[in-house]
Amino acid sequence: MVLRILVLITCLLPKIVFGQHFFRIEGDITVKEKSDLQSQLTIGRFYYDKNIGKLVYHITFPEKQVLVSKDTVLYHFIADTLNSRTRSFDMTKFSIFNLCLENQLNNYGMENTFYKVEDVDKDGDLVISTWVPGKSHQKYFGKVLISTKDNRLFGIIFMNPEGEIVGKQFFEDYTVVNGLAFPKRMVKFTYMGDKQTSQITTFDNLKLNNLNEKKYYDYPLPAR
Amino acid sequence: MRMKKTLLTSLIALVIAVNGVFAGNAELFTYDQDQLNNEFADLNMLENYVKINEGITLTSLINENNPLVAGISFVNPFNPAIPFGEPPLGIPSFWWGCIIGVWGIAVVYFVTEDKEETKQALKGCIIGTLVWVILYFGFYVWILGNAGWF
Numbered sequence: 082m083v084l085r086i087l088v089l090i091t092c093l094l095p096k097i098v099f100g101q102h103f104f105r106i107e108g109d110i111t112v113k114e115k116s117d118l119q120s121q122l123t124i125g126r127f128y129y130d131k132n133i134g135k136l137v138y139h140i141t142f143p144e145k146q147v148l149v150s151k152d153t154v155l156y157h158f159i160a161d162t163l164n165s166r167t168r169s170f171d172m173t174k175f176s177i178f179n180l181c182l183e184n185q186l187n188n189y190g191m192e193n194t195f196y197k198v199e200d201v202d203k204d205g206d207l208v209i210s211t212w213v214p215g216k217s218h219q220k221y222f223g224k225v226l227i228s229t230k231d232n233r234l235f236g237i238i239f240m241n242p243e244g245e246i247v248g249k250q251f252f253e254d255y256t257v258v259n260g261l262a263f264p265k266r267m268v269k270f271t272y273m274g275d276k277q278t279s280q281i282t283t284f285d286n287l288k289l290n291n292l293n294e295k296k297y298y299d300y301p302l303p304a305r
Numbered sequence: 306m307r308m309k310k311t312l313l314t315s316l317i318a319l320v321i322a323v324n325g326v327f328a329g330n331a332e333l334f335t336y337d338q339d340q341l342n343n344e345f346a347d348l349n350m351l352e353n354y355v356k357i358n359e360g361i362t363l364t365s366l367i368n369e370n371n372p373l374v375a376g377i378s379f380v381n382p383f384n385p386a387i388p389f390g391e392p393p394l395g396i397p398s399f400w401w402g403c404i405i406g407v408w409g410i411a412v413v414y415f416v417t418e419d420k421e422e423t424k425q426a427l428k429g430c431i432i433g434t435l436v437w438v439i440l441y442f443g444f445y446v447w448i449l450g451n452a453g454w455f
Contacts, residue, residue, distance in 0.1 A: 111352060113345055113348045113349075113352065115344055115345060115348065118378055119378045119379065120347070120348055120377045120378065120379055121379065122348050122351055122352060122355070122379075124352070124355055124356070141359075141360070141362075142355050142361070142362060142363065143362060143363035143364075143379065144362050144363060144364065145362065152420050152421070153419065153420050153421075154419075154420075154421055168419060202330075204330065204331035205331050207331050207334060209330055209331065209334075226330055226333065226334075228330075228331070228334050235334065236334040238330070238333055238334070246333070249333075249334075249336065251334070251336065268336065268341065270336065279341060279344060279345075281341070281345060
């Protein structure tokens with residue numbers, strides 16, 4: 082009997098010590114964006130399963146529609162019918178959802194890119210790491226500064242090769258769901274010359290490893 | 306007394322030096338929260354209204370002349386900016402790979418810059434190669450059969 086209990090504990094120990102393996106995340110999402118002339122409000126729910134690799138947005142406002150990002154293609158459905166298929170950058174790998182599930186949010190997944198850490202400094206309560214692109218990419222890409230606060234990603238600053246700031250992103254209001262820390266608010270600024278675009282993204286009702294809602298996690302895509 | 310003074314001076318110098326080394330870019334990681342709230346006040350009101358009135362769409366708000374959307378110029382976030390890559394010369398990518406093989410895959414890859422199209426060309430290349438191998442061996446079997454080897 083004692084032996085059986087010991088075997089059971091030995092089997093369960095890694096699970097207890099290392100926690101759960103997260104592979105699915107979903108939640109309500111609201112994106113508000115403002116530029117000099119235009120505004121944008123998008124409300125819906127997102128679904129992401131890192132094993133399936135589809136990032137699905139079930140949007141309710143401005144109009145009911147579904148957006149699916151897989152690899153470098155963005156599919157747009159209206160009433161479950163394919164409306165358009167556009168080429169885009171791979172939105173899934175560097176999405177906040179994938180970075181969180183892969184436990185790579187603290188450095189924004191930069192370790193797996195052509196960027197290398199140049200410097201790490203502490204300034205007040207921020208730890209700021211400076212990332213520089215490899216020599217072959219320095220013509221088109223600039224430095225990236227990543228700050229963490231209390232060991233959580235706080236902000237990112239993107240620069241162009243000339244050292245000018247072209248974008249800032251802040252990760253705020255962290256919540257912990259089943260042991261996984263997730264920012265409930267992201268604020269992003271993009272600068273193009275003297276023009277600025279501001280974006281606020283908020284998340285709510287987050288769920289991890291939901292085994293239901295297969296329709297959305299593996300939204301059927303048309304075969305080519 | 307002099308020793309104490311020297312030690313204290315050294316300690317102060319060390320603290321200043323350490324702070325100097327660590328002083329960095331923290332001021333870059335700031336933004337004006339109040340200004341942002343003011344900027345987004347109209348969208349925040351609209352967001353609250355939409356969340357209360359479940360199922361409401363922008364079209365219905367515009368049709369009912371809702372003041373929350375008056376004066377706001379909305380942009381369609383899902384307007385396709387980059388059309389999906391058409392296969393080269395309008396010939397399906399599968400046939401590029403199937404007929405020209407690896408060169409067909411290269412043509413599709415460089416012209417469309419599209420992963421899905423390139424996959425189709427790869428599929429075509431594999432199937433084309435298999436068909437070619439079967440035909441090749443079938444032909445030899447037929448020749449050798451006629452020559453009385455079997």
